[in-house]
Amino acid sequence: MKSFVASCRPAFTKRFWFKLTLVYTLVSLVGIKSLISVFDFIIHYRHFNEAMQPAAVLQTVAERLKPVRRLIESAALDT
16 A cells, blocks of 8 residues: 555655755744734733723823814814
8 A cells, every 4th residue: 555655646756855845834834823923912912011001091092182172172263
């Protein structure tokens, strides 16, 4: 049975460059996946940190609303 499988396999699959390509592809995919998971963890950690500091979040929200308040005040003054 083993010789039958070996005889059906193309010859290039026995060469070193083919095996090296397979290993390199697998290592690259695992590396990319691990990098993605690390960056995802960093992003989630940053959001978690912001959620745990409500004063800082409220301050940034207040800063974001300043232009809207100015617009509303100017519209109120124009009427």
